[in-house]
Amino acid sequence: MRLSRFFLPTLKETPSEAQIASHRLMLRAGMIRQSASGIYTWLPLGWKVLQKIEQIVREEQDAAGAQELLMPTIQSADIWRESGRYDAYGKEMLRIVDRHDREMLFGPTNEELITQIFRDNVKSYRELPKILYHIQWKFRDEVRPRFGVMRGREFLMKDSYSFDIDFDGAKRSYEAMFNAYLRTFKRMGLTAIPMVADSGAIGGNLTHEFHVLAETGESGVFYDVAYEELAAKDAVDLEALSKLYAVTDEKHDPNSPECPPADRLKVARGIEVGHIFYFGTKYSKAMGAVVAGPDGNPVHVEMGSYGIGVSRLVGAIIEAYHDDRGIKWPEAVAPFKVGLINLKAGDGACDRVCEDMYRALSEQGVEVLYDDRDDRAGVKFADMDLIGLPWQLVAGPKGVAAGLVELKNRHTGEKQELSVEAALAQLTA
Amino acid sequence: MRLSRFFLPTLKETPSEAQIASHRLMLRAGMIRQSASGIYTWLPLGWKVLQKIEQIVREEQDAAGAQELLMPTIQSADIWRESGRYDAYGKEMLRIVDRHDREMLFGPTNEELITQIFRDNVKSYRELPKILYHIQWKFRDEVRPRFGVMRGREFLMKDSYSFDIDFDGAKRSYEAMFNAYLRTFKRMGLTAIPMVADSGAIGGNLTHEFHVLAETGESGVFYDVAYEELAAKDAVDLEALSKLYAVTDEKHDPNSPECPPADRLKVARGIEVGHIFYFGTKYSKAMGAVVAGPDGNPVHVEMGSYGIGVSRLVGAIIEAYHDDRGIKWPEAVAPFKVGLINLKAGDGACDRVCEDMYRALSEQGVEVLYDDRDDRAGVKFADMDLIGLPWQLVAGPKGVAAGLVELKNRHTGEKQELSVEAALAQLTA
Numbered sequence: 001m002r003l004s005r006f007f008l009p010t011l012k013e014t015p016s017e018a019q020i021a022s023h024r025l026m027l028r029a030g031m032i033r034q035s036a037s038g039i040y041t042w043l044p045l046g047w048k049v050l051q052k053i054e055q056i057v058r059e060e061q062d063a064a065g066a067q068e069l070l071m072p073t074i075q076s077a078d079i080w081r082e083s084g085r086y087d088a089y090g091k092e093m094l095r096i097v098d099r100h101d102r103e104m105l106f107g108p109t110n111e112e113l114i115t116q117i118f119r120d121n122v123k124s125y126r127e128l129p130k131i132l133y134h135i136q137w138k139f140r141d142e143v144r145p146r147f148g149v150m151r152g153r154e155f156l157m158k159d160s161y162s163f164d165i166d167f168d169g170a171k172r173s174y175e176a177m178f179n180a181y182l183r184t185f186k187r188m189g190l191t192a193i194p195m196v197a198d199s200g201a202i203g204g205n206l207t208h209e210f211h212v213l214a215e216t217g218e219s220g221v222f223y224d225v226a227y228e229e230l231a232a233k234d235a236v237d238l239e240a241l242s243k244l245y246a247v248t249d250e251k252h253d254p255n256s257p258e259c260p261p262a263d264r265l266k267v268a269r270g271i272e273v274g275h276i277f278y279f280g281t282k283y284s285k286a287m288g289a290v291v292a293g294p295d296g297n298p299v300h301v302e303m304g305s306y307g308i309g310v311s312r313l314v315g316a317i318i319e320a321y322h323d324d325r326g327i328k329w330p331e332a333v334a335p336f337k338v339g340l341i342n343l344k345a346g347d348g349a350c351d352r353v354c355e356d357m358y359r360a361l362s363e364q365g366v367e368v369l370y371d372d373r374d375d376r377a378g379v380k381f382a383d384m385d386l387i388g389l390p391w392q393l394v395a396g397p398k399g400v401a402a403g404l405v406e407l408k409n410r411h412t413g414e415k416q417e418l419s420v421e422a423a424l425a426q427l428t429a
Numbered sequence: 430m431r432l433s434r435f436f437l438p439t440l441k442e443t444p445s446e447a448q449i450a451s452h453r454l455m456l457r458a459g460m461i462r463q464s465a466s467g468i469y470t471w472l473p474l475g476w477k478v479l480q481k482i483e484q485i486v487r488e489e490q491d492a493a494g495a496q497e498l499l500m501p502t503i504q505s506a507d508i509w510r511e512s513g514r515y516d517a518y519g520k521e522m523l524r525i526v527d528r529h530d531r532e533m534l535f536g537p538t539n540e541e542l543i544t545q546i547f548r549d550n551v552k553s554y555r556e557l558p559k560i561l562y563h564i565q566w567k568f569r570d571e572v573r574p575r576f577g578v579m580r581g582r583e584f585l586m587k588d589s590y591s592f593d594i595d596f597d598g599a600k601r602s603y604e605a606m607f608n609a610y611l612r613t614f615k616r617m618g619l620t621a622i623p624m625v626a627d628s629g630a631i632g633g634n635l636t637h638e639f640h641v642l643a644e645t646g647e648s649g650v651f652y653d654v655a656y657e658e659l660a661a662k663d664a665v666d667l668e669a670l671s672k673l674y675a676v677t678d679e680k681h682d683p684n685s686p687e688c689p690p691a692d693r694l695k696v697a698r699g700i701e702v703g704h705i706f707y708f709g710t711k712y713s714k715a716m717g718a719v720v721a722g723p724d725g726n727p728v729h730v731e732m733g734s735y736g737i738g739v740s741r742l743v744g745a746i747i748e749a750y751h752d753d754r755g756i757k758w759p760e761a762v763a764p765f766k767v768g769l770i771n772l773k774a775g776d777g778a779c780d781r782v783c784e785d786m787y788r789a790l791s792e793q794g795v796e797v798l799y800d801d802r803d804d805r806a807g808v809k810f811a812d813m814d815l816i817g818l819p820w821q822l823v824a825g826p827k828g829v830a831a832g833l834v835e836l837k838n839r840h841t842g843e844k845q846e847l848s849v850e851a852a853l854a855q856l857t858a
Contacts, residue, residue: 070470106535
């Protein structure tokens with residue numbers, strides 16, 4: 001993509017309404033614009049990142065055996081009355097009346113709708129287990145939306161729902177999702193600490209929140225160092241994990257016998273990006289979701305739900321990866337891998353080298369944003385640091401005359417002077 | 430994907446509420462389920478088709494130079510007051526009041542929002558032309574939703590908006606979209622006839638509806654035979670095209686001097702799947718979207734909007750491609766390319782051959798739905814015809830013993846007895 005054509009309205013000034021780094025940087029880097037309180041438009045740069053994150057989530061869900069469908073955003077109030085949540089949910093639910101005076105709502109979550117779909121279409125235990133998911137926009141009418149996409153009102157969420165014939169099956173589904181979550185966050189370059197969440201009566205240890213570690217995280221987290229080691233694996237033993245200490249600051253108790261000694265206790269900041277939850281027959285009983293069991297008798301299915309805040313992850317990744325100059329995208333979610341800077345657009349030799357490199361990289365499937373604008377070098381460097389592509393490839397008249405370009409790593413700041421061939425080889429390796 | 434695990438609730442009975450073929454077949458083939466009046470859940474099979482159609486639309490928009498972003502579903506009433514459409518839009522607009530008593534709405538279209546984004550972020554004619562688009566769920570509160578996804582309330586639409594400094598630029602943008610539409614529909618195997626639509630005062634010939642030809646189409650269409658030839662091209666001369674006769678039955682007048690003679694007049698049924706529209710400065714004036722022109726003076730930008738009914742296309746394609754037994758997907762949008770039928774699941778030789786073919790095709794990137802269920806051959810053939818994959822690959826004990834499998838083309842009905850190698854070669858060619 002040529003920057004001269006790309007719709008990338010970067011800002012030099014820091015917008016006053018943005019209190020945290022990710023919100024500030026997403027506005028400045030031209031990733032989002034607020035359309036109404038807590039409601040955002042994703043501009044092309046932000047949309048590219050959001051799609052990459054969505055695709056990683058999708059691939060790991062599919063790999064774990066979950067099947068994708070798409071439920072609508074608007075739901076009927078009736079099914080929420082069946083579950084008893086319509087009145088209970090409170091003002092966060094965006095309630096709507098249609099032209100025929102039917103009560104509707106913009107779904108804040110989908111337990112009711114998926115239970116309805118399941119009960120209408122699945123009849124036998126032989127069709128189990130099933131894990132169904134979708135990635136869809138949700139709405140929660142936050143009283144005070146803030147922090148950009150971190151606490152917006154309209155947000156993109158991946159929610160999965162598991163259906164099993166018994167507790168053992170439900171536990172296997174839970175573990176499959178748990179491990180899919182570890183892989184998902186790791187692929188995005190994140191350290192995500194799963195912590196036993198408050199589950200109420202149902203669920204026991206089968207409810208975890210996943211917190212991404214970031215210095216600017218919203219909550220304090222306390223955890224056993226062994227957690228990092230376990231969470232770095234692709235699959236973990238839930239039993240082993242559940243014995244380790246990991247809690248948010250609200251629940252931290254240094255006098256608890258479970259709290260590890262100081263040399264094993266890590267204190268950090270975290271951002272919640274996922275929540276998984278086993279809730280047994282709560283919805284299947286309320287809504288009559290039964291299947292014929294092996295003996296022919298009806299059985300209420302055992303269910304769990306599993307959420308990832310997809311749009312929130314964009315903010316969380318920026319909180320984990322940025323510096324004073326801008327964002328530093330992990331490669332897996334970067335909107336482009338390379339930013340190609342032509343230091344003297346209009347100069348025949350510079351243009352030729354840049355066009356050649358642009359073509360060569362594009363042909364190899366490397367995503368490049370080519371800054372071909374007729375602008376000062378300082379502006380170009382600042383914009384490229386701000387939007388945070390992992391690699392910057394810089395061509396100026398002096399280097400080009402000597403057959404050299406500069407390759408800069410945005411994460412380490414390391415710069416190399418290389419021949420064009422060597423630079424391309426490194427970027428396409 | 431193994432059918433024994435796939436969430437594919439097919440129906441033997443024809444649902445009574447479905448009046449047209451696509452609605453009937455989408456329900457029977459387990460592609461959709463109604464969640465509320467005119468609001469559907471896309472089950473895995475339907476969702477796969479919807480994504481393929483969406484991706485073709487996206488690729489052709491990108492190829493035409495349009496840039497993708499994503500606007501939210503919920504909009505503020507304020508911007509619709511600026512354009513004057515809030516009161517004018519009527520009951521089809523789903524109006525919402527949030528917890529702070531602010532008036533909101535579920536966007537039925539996005540002229541206002543994109544104009545707001547444009548005016549806040551683009552300042553100079555040098556940044557033009559721009560074509561911005563998104564593919565997002567819309568809501569129109571139809572008084573009587575019907576025909577499944579063809580006239581639902583929540584529907585997926587691609588809408589593009591062009592911004593130019595003058596009429597000539599706007600016309601070039603219009604032509605780029607016009608030709609992108611021809612390519613888009615052709616890639617899906619559709620014959621789409623563009624017709625000059627009623628434009629009111631503004632726009633002149635720069636407004637077209639695209640109608641997909643299908644025997645069961647909703648409107649009668651009358652057009653000059655030369656249209657088919659022109660529409661089969663990748664790019665057409667709009668001037669030439671606009672001289673040809675093509676109208677819906679409401680506007681057909683056999684006595685019009687423009688109506689061609691009977692031997693050149695084609696009569697068919699059509700389904701509207703796209704609408705493109707030049708509207709000049711209507712929104713840029715109402716909402717103050719100006720850029721600095723070449724002389725530094727402010728200029729109201731010239732705009733157009735361009736819609737494709739993405740979810741509606743699923744229904745339109747089925748209307749164009751089906752028979753009494755089910756759907757017949759064009760390959761480009763088929764949920765899987767091949768249906769692999771194991772006629773005797775549990776038989777060692779059949780299982781072995783099927784597993785080998787399943788693996789070989791999957792490894793080559795061919796999407797296969799493998800019917801590994803322990804069920805009667807009749808059920809398997811009926812389900813496979815119903816869901817309409819382009820190819821059926823059938824292995825039974827007798828054939829397998831002789832080293833043969835059967836390959837059936839769902840479109841032509843043609844069957845071939847082939848060696849496993851020859852069948853695989855044909856499917857991976």
